[in-house]
Amino acid sequence: MGSSSGLPTKEANVLKGHEGAVLAVRFNGDGNYCLSCGKDRTLRLWNPHRGIHIKTYTSHGREVRDVHVTSDNAKLCSCGGDRQIFYWDVSTGRVIRKFRGHDSEVNSVKFNEYGSVVVSAGYDRSVRAWDCRSQSTEPIQIVDTFLDSVMSIWLTKTEIIAGSVDGTVRTFDIRIGRELVDDLGQPVNCISLSNDGNCVLAGCLDSTLRLLDRTTGELLQEYKGHTCKSYKMDCCLTNTDAHVAGGSEDGYIFFWDLVEASVVSKFRAHGSVVTSVAYHPKDSCMLTSSVDGTVKVWKS
Amino acid sequence: MDEGEEDFVFYGTPIEREEETSRRKRKAVADAGQMRSLPVWKQEVTDEEGRRRFHGAFTGGFSAGYYNTVGSKEGWTPQTFTSSRKNRAEVKKQSIYSFLDDDEKAELGGHGLETSLQFDTFGFTAAEVARKQAEKEQQMRPSAIPGPAPDEIVLPATNSIGVKLLLKMGWRHGHSIKSSHTGKLYDARREARKAFLALSGNDDSSEIAELEPSKVDSQNLLERHNDSAQGFGSTPVFVLEPKKDLHGLGFDPFKNAPEFRERKALHTSGSKDPGTRNASRKGGLFVTNCKFLSGKLAPGFGIGALEEADIEDEDIYASNFEFEEPYVEEAEQPLRIEQDSKLRLTQKEHNVIRGFKAASNADYNTERFRPPVIPPDFQPHHKFLVPLQVLSKLGNLPPPPEAPAPEEKDLKLLIDGFATLVARCGKLYEDLSRDKNKANPLFSFLSGGKGHDYYARKLWEEQQKRPDHREPQVDGHQRASSVRKMTAESRGRILGEKPLKRSDDSSAPSPPTSKQAIQLQYNLSDSFTTPESLAGLPESVKPFRDDPMKQARFEQFLKDKYQGGLRSTYAAGNSTMTEADRARERLDFEAAAEALSQGKPQRTPQAQPLPLVAMQFVSGGAEKTYSTQHEAAAVAAVAAAAEKNSYPKREEFQWRPSPVLCKRFDLVDPFMGKPPPLPRARSKVETLIIMPEVFKSKFEEAADSGRDTPASSRSEMPDQIAIPEADSQPEVAITERPVDLYKAIFSEDDEDGDDEEEDDNPADNPAAGGGMKAEGGNTTLNRLIAGDFLQSLGQELGLEVPELPPLSSSRKPAPAAISGEPVLLPPPGRGRGKTEVNLPGPSEGSSPAAGAGDFSEQKKQRRTHSGHRRSASDGSDSESSQSDGGGGGGSRSDSDSRRKKRSSHRSRKRSSKHRERSKSRGSPSRRSSHGGGGREERRSRGDHGSRSGNHRRHH
Incomplete structure (x- = not known):
């Protein structure tokens, strides 16, 4: 690879509808739909490939910071400023349950593989796991070893991985009962797993993305050039794991070569901070969201 | 609110639903949402239409009726028994019909259309006819069995007309239907098949036959026969094997030792082999077969096929040959076996379980690599690196x-x-x-x-x-x-x-x-x-x-x-x-x-x-x-x-996932549901009671390892460790204790309050140690000094500036306080909490307030600062930032700088510490000394955590 030919640099669609900043945009499991959420306290379901707005989910009382869909596309979970995790039914658009317990804003939320557990990460320095199957409103697990706000969370089949402002990426291995703490020395803003599951990409607040080997905790590569100092921003790897994609506070999108860490491509995507990037699981297609209130769909 | 009605349909016309149903449904869903939050006994079960179902016995249990599957209006209501003089209750005679459904009745009594006898080609009814015939005959002559013999038992053997025809045409049971036999080979084939069944009954034999191409003619014959026999798919006649052993029904003595079954089969079928083949070959075959089996097949699978074959050949085709032979032959055998196994690797497809087909393309090939070539100039000597x-x-x-x-x-x-x-x-x-x-x-x-x-x-x-x-x-x-x-x-x-x-x-x-x-x-x-x-x-x-x-x-x-x-x-x-x-x-x-x-x-x-x-x-x-x-x-x-x-650094800790989490992730609980080790060995009261002993035993330990004692014990008794080091008289401490004990038991204070008293009391000790008695005046003096100290401490820790002039000046005036200090001092975080909440008089006011004031100052500055930034980048933020006041810049947005800024976060944390004691922890460290500070923090957190039962970090 190495060339920027296959990269999604052409704007295919602009999804307009959010009033105010869009804080996160996520593909669903198969990449046919996407969800965005933002400061206007709504979640929106789109068909990004056709540029159609499908549905709006309103119930949040504060800004919505993150959203995730189950693999069967039946349920949503979202979180944000109102300290609760909302568990939605996708088709009816109703909130099935709300999980209360975080002492502060919730930054990130994810379903597990089976859609039976929601794991959330909050500003209150904790990661909490909520059971969608039982009636209990209590979290089934609270991890509070973090020293600072937990910004981002990721689940594998057996692990919970979370990145925190205390500079650590912590991996909680449920199978072994072990917590691995990788101290990066810089506040971690966002984490993202490579598609092969072997590496973690951690976006740090010193305007650097760091690629860690998960088994050894070794720092494999650093990606620089963009600005990321004060906003919650996303980063991700492309579907082929050949490039690293990330936004910048000046509205640019950066693509780095995974191995050489050279900036392969860089273009201005938005007028303002790029808050989130999401990559299609299979195709060369990318979503970006921005404070300017738009979600853009990029294809090659 | 009409989101639920939004249109998902892009193609075609949506099907109109009944308005009423859908409304009810919606209500049901909405209710379901609310229902979940209710306690179990208040929740109602409804069907998809939103109607109530499942009534308890006291709330209409018998109203099940139509709705709940009974099928009659009355439901399960029992028939009331009435009997009066005029209207006697009659004893009903129940027949089978009163328990049958309508369709069952129809089935039972109905006579459907059936094929008449004349056209029954395949003899389904032939048996019936024959039986009737026999009955008639029986009527005619006296039977050996007196009385009417049950028809079911006496069944004359019959064949369908088709079978009869086929038989007439020369077909025999167990043969395939085929135009003609290949004449001269017929006998040979018969032989071959017999031999086949006798040998193993599975394809192994054919494989082996193929492996030995240079064999006698008869073998080629055999091979061909095998092919042909397989090709025509002639059905072997299934003959029931009479039970000849003394084992229980279904008991298989060779279940776990299939090798012996072979031996047994050999033994029994041993000496009857129609002799076209040389016995030696067959013996060899058996040996390979045995090896193959014992080596490869798991007991229970695959043996079955073989077993059946054995059973068959045992009594049908008994063969004639000496089973001693294989041992004689074995000398030359190994070579061939090896060959076989080698070939088997390449010719996998022969090695297929019956009923399965070999895949046309294998998923993997065993790759073989040549050993590495050693360069000619290689010297087998290792030279060590010399500095x-x-x-x-x-x-x-x-x-x-x-x-x-x-x-x-x-x-x-x-x-x-x-x-x-x-x-x-x-x-x-x-x-x-x-x-x-x-x-x-x-x-x-x-x-x-x-x-x-x-x-x-x-x-x-x-x-x-x-x-x-x-x-x-x-x-x-x-x-x-x-x-x-x-x-x-x-x-x-x-x-x-x-x-x-x-x-x-x-x-x-x-x-x-x-x-x-x-x-x-x-x-x-x-x-x-x-x-x-x-x-x-x-x-x-x-x-x-x-x-x-x-x-x-x-x-x-x-x-x-x-x-x-x-x-x-x-x-x-x-x-x-x-x-x-x-x-x-x-x-x-x-x-x-x-x-x-x-x-x-x-x-x-x-x-x-x-x-x-x-x-x-x-x-x-x-x-x-x-x-x-x-x-x-x-x-x-x-x-x-x-x-x-040197970042990233990796550390590893134990972590206990909750059993439910493991279950939901479909994983085995690594701790198998074992509860974590007891968070604290003793309850508080116990600690106090045992104090003197603990104190003594801890003395050396504490002196040796300093503060290296595990945090658990530290958190339990920070003051106990400190006391000896503070060089006070232990006896005095002990005599002082009971008071604490009473206080601990009877006072209404919360834990922290108790702690403080514990903390305070040792402060008395030095004074007491000095004068050998604890006087009230002294105590109060000490308390004052302690308060003073705490105040200064709060000042010191509350402020961020590390380069304060040494504390000594504030400490100098009271020498007693110096010796008492370590005792007095709780971990900084807690200490601060106390200055704020508990301490009376002079210590209470100024310092935390000053600290907080300072923070709010900082906060304000920062906020205005970030406010500028924000207005530059994102105008829409302003309302939410205003809506949130107290939390040190509270929740604005993701796009807000504050949240990400570590320093500001710290400040917020610090200020929030003043508010919530439970979160308080001392982190005087700056960002730069992250490692140390973090650890320190963690330690104090550990202390805190162990109180609340969370302990693991120190194990």
């Missing part, structure tokens, strides 16, 4: 060209230090660290990256310097050292092992400090002395010269800092210090270390040669220590730079 000094005579190499130092100061520092090190320790060290730091971009100068030239030059320079002072010491002490073989020490050195500390007084120049020697790992590469005397830092590097104790602690600190690993705590000496002092001192140390590491580079390389020349003929040991000192400093510098770049 650089020995290998390369210095000066032999041309000096590398002068290179400019890299711009980055850090890098230059690192390279300088590293070059010095390598010059000392030899190339080996370079190689080692190159290996180790391969991934670290900072060390890229080792492998030709940025700064490599400079490094090469520097290294050369250092090496030039080296021999000057290396020579004499080699002369003086051990000439052999450079040439020597690998010894235990050198090996240990290479492996990075630490030599044991030598007993101290031998080489200690400065008495108090020598004990706290720094033992940097790098020093170990030194050859002669154990470089234990870090007494170590040259005078110029001793920032705390005037206070030897402090200097000692500083060195300990350096050691901890640069050696990595968990910083235990300060080991000794600090027992008399308060937490506050400790915190401040740490800040001092950090600063000093920083200054040290920055001032170092100028000093080390240049300053080194001079004294060394002068000391050329001084005994090597002393000189060594001196250079060691320099080196230590240089190393410290390097390590400081390295530490900055």
Whole structure:
């Protein structure tokens, strides 16, 4: 690879509808739909490939910071400023349950593989796991070893991985009962797993993305050039794991070569901070969201 | 609210639903949502239409009715029994019909259309006819069995007309229907099939037959027969095997030992083989077969097929041959078996379980690799790497060209230090660290990256310097050292092992400090002395010269800092210090270390040669220590730079996923549901009761290990440990205790309140110790002093400025308080909480308020600052930022700078600490001292956590 030919640099669609900043945009499991959420306290379901707005989910009382869909596309979970995790039914658009317990804003939320557990990460320095199957409103697990706000969370089949402002990426291995703490020395803003599951990409607040080997905790590569100092921003790897994609506070999108860490491509995507990037699981297609209130769909 | 009605349909026309149904449905869903939050007994079960279902017995249990599947309006309502004089209840006679459904009745009584006898080609009804015939006959003549024999038992054998026809045409049972036999081969085929079934009944035999192409003609025959037989798919006649053994029904004595079944089969079928084939071959076949089986097949599977074949051949086709034969043959057998197995690898498709087909393309091929070719000039001898000094005579190499130092100061520092090190320790060290730091971009100068030239030059320079002072010491002490073989020490050195500390007084120049020697790992590469005397830092590097104790602690600190690993705590000496002092001192140390590491580079390389020349003929040991000192400093510098770049660091802890979580993730609980070890050994009351013993037993322990005692015990009794060190009279403490006990039991205070009392009481002890009695006045005085102290502490910790003038002034006036301090002091976080909440009088007001005020100031500034930023970037933020007031800049948005900013976060945290005691924890550390600060924080958190039962970090 190495060339920027296959990269999604052409704007295919602009999804307009959010009033105010869009804080996160996520593909669903198969990449046919996407969800965005933002400061206007709504979640929106789109068909990004056709540029159609499908549905709006309103119930949040504060800004919505993150959203995730189950693999069967039946349920949503979202979180944000109102300290609760909302568990939605996708088709009816109703909130099935709300999980209360975080002492502060919730930054990130994810379903597990089976859609039976929601794991959330909050500003209150904790990661909490909520059971969608039982009636209990209590979290089934609270991890509070973090020293600072937990910004981002990721689940594998057996692990919970979370990145925190205390500079650590912590991996909680449920199978072994072990917590691995990788101290990066810089506040971690966002984490993202490579598609092969072997590496973690951690976006740090010193305007650097760091690629860690998960088994050894070794720092494999650093990606620089963009600005990321004060906003919650996303980063991700492309579907082929050949490039690293990330936004910048000046509205640019950066693509780095995974191995050489050279900036392969860089273009201005938005007028303002790029808050989130999401990559299609299979195709060369990318979503970006921005404070300017738009979600853009990029294809090659 | 109409979102639910939104249209998802892109193609075609949506089906109109009944308005009413959908509304009800929606209500049902909505209810379901609310319902979940209700307790179980209040929840209702409804069907998809939203109607109530499942009534309890008291709320209409019998109203099940139509709705709930009974099928009648009455539901399960029992028929009431009525009987009156006029209307007698009649005893109903129940027949089977009263229990049958309508369709069942129809089935039972109905006579459907059936094929008439005449046209029943396949004889379904022929049996019936025959039976009737027989009945008729029986009517005619007297039967052997008196009375009517049950028809079901006496069944005349009949065949369908089709079978009869076929039989007439020459077909026999068990044969395939085929135009004609291939004449002359017919007999042979029969033989072959018999043999086949007798042998194994599965395809193995055919495989084996193929494997032996050079066999007698009869075998070819056999082979062909096999093919043909298979091809026509003739159905073997299934003959029931009469039970001949004495085992129970279904018992299989060979279940777990199929080999013996073979043997048995051999045994029984042994001597009857129609003799076209030579027995020897067959024997061999059996052997391979056996091996194959026992080696490959698991008991229970695959054997079944074989077993059946055995059973069949046992009685149908008994064969005639000596089963001793195989043993005779075995001598020549192995070779062939090996061949077979080899071939089997390639011809996998023959080795297929019956009913399965071999895949046309295998998923994997066994790849075989040739052994590596050894180059002709290879010598089977390993040469050990010899340290650089020995290998390369210095000066032999041309000096590398002068290179400019890299711009980055850090890098230059690192390279300088590293070059010095390598010059000392030899190339080996370079190689080692190159290996180790391969991934670290900072060390890229080792492998030709940025700064490599400079490094090469520097290294050369250092090496030039080296021999000057290396020579004499080699002369003086051990000439052999450079040439020597690998010894235990050198090996240990290479492996990075630490030599044991030598007993101290031998080489200690400065008495108090020598004990706290720094033992940097790098020093170990030194050859002669154990470089234990870090007494170590040259005078110029001793920032705390005037206070030897402090200097000692500083060195300990350096050691901890640069050696990595968990910083235990300060080991000794600090027992008399308060937490506050400790915190401040740490800040001092950090600063000093920083200054040290920055001032170092100028000093080390240049300053080194001079004294060394002068000391050329001084005994090597002393000189060594001196250079060691320099080196230590240089190393410290390097390590400081390295530490900055040594991220990411990995640590590992135990973590307990909750059983439910494991279940939901579909994983096995790694702890198998075992509860975590008890968070605390004793309850509070117990602790208090047992106190004296604990106290005594802990005494030595505490004295030895300082604060290294596990946090669990520390958290339980911080004051107990502190007491002995505070050098108060234990007896007094004990006599004081009961009061505490009562208080602990009867007072209404919360835990923290109790704690404080515990904390307070020891404060009395020193005073009591002084006067041997605790007087009320004294106590109150002490309390006042304590309050005073806490106040100042709050001031000190609340403020961020680390460079406050030493606390001593505020402490001086009360000598009693000094000795009491460690006792008094709870962990900083808690202490602060207390100043705010509990302390009476003078201590209460000012300090926390001042601190908070300060914070709010900072906050305000920051907010205005970030507000500017935001308005520049994102105008839409303003409303939410206003809506959230108190939380130190509270929740704005993701796009808000505050949230991400670490410093501001800290400040918020700090301010929130004043509000919520439960969260309070002392983190006087700044961001830069993250490692230490974090740990400190964690420790205090650990204390906190152990209270609430969370304990694991310390196990």
